[in-house]
Structures are given as structure tokens and as C-alpha cells.
Amino acid sequence: MTLNYYPETDSLYINLSERPSVESQEISEGILLDxxxxxxxxGIDIDNASNKVDMEKLILSQLPCRVESHIGKTNFS
Known part of the structure; x- marks a missing residue:
């Protein structure tokens, strides 16, 4: 599992698998399941993440995941 936060769009993507997404379903405003x-x-895509997730209380070091930041990067490949 990886968490990717994109501050320029205030979106959080929780990648649960390496398998490609072929279908998405919006379960509530700004929250999509892939x-x-x-x-x-x-995967889970959360738009306006700072309004839906308390980023300060999200204790990433205790989650079994890798965190990637794309701040200042122009190429995400």
C-alpha cells in the first residue's frame, strides 16, 4: 500500500495494489474507489483531502505503507 498526496490539487491517492484500475465508482462527493x-x-482517490482527512493526525509511520511526496516534482513516472 502506498499513499500519494498531491498538494497542488489537494488530492490523496491510496494505492492498495499494483494491478491496474479499469473502473471507478464515486461513493460520495470527491471519493472514488478504483x-x-x-x-x-x-485504490482510493480522495479529492479535497485536507477537508476530509486530518493530515496532522494521520500517523504515517505506524501504517504498513510507503509514503511518496510529489512536492516540487514535475515528472511522476
Missing amino acids: YDANGKLV
Whole structure:
């Protein structure tokens, strides 16, 4: 699992799998679930994340994940 926060768009993407997403479903305003070809959840996209997630209380060091910041980067590949 990886968390990617994009401050320029205030979006948070939680990548749960390396499998590609083929379908998305908006479950509430600005929150989309991404599914693979088998219907399994592979990611969660949260728009306006700073209004929905308390970023200061999100204790990333205790989560079993890798955190990537794209601040100041122009190429995300």
C-alpha cells in the first residue's frame, strides 16, 4: 500500500495494489474507489483531502505503507 498526496490539487491517492484500475465508482462527493478487471478494490482517490482527512493526525509511520511526496516534482513516472 502506498499513499500519494498531491498538494497542488489537494488530492490523496491510496494505492492498495499494483494491478491496474479499469473502473471507478464515486461513493460520495470527491471519493472514488478504483477496481481492477476482477472487481477487486485497487485504490482510493480522495479529492479535497485536507477537508476530509486530518493530515496532522494521520500517523504515517505506524501504517504498513510507503509514503511518496510529489512536492516540487514535475515528472511522476
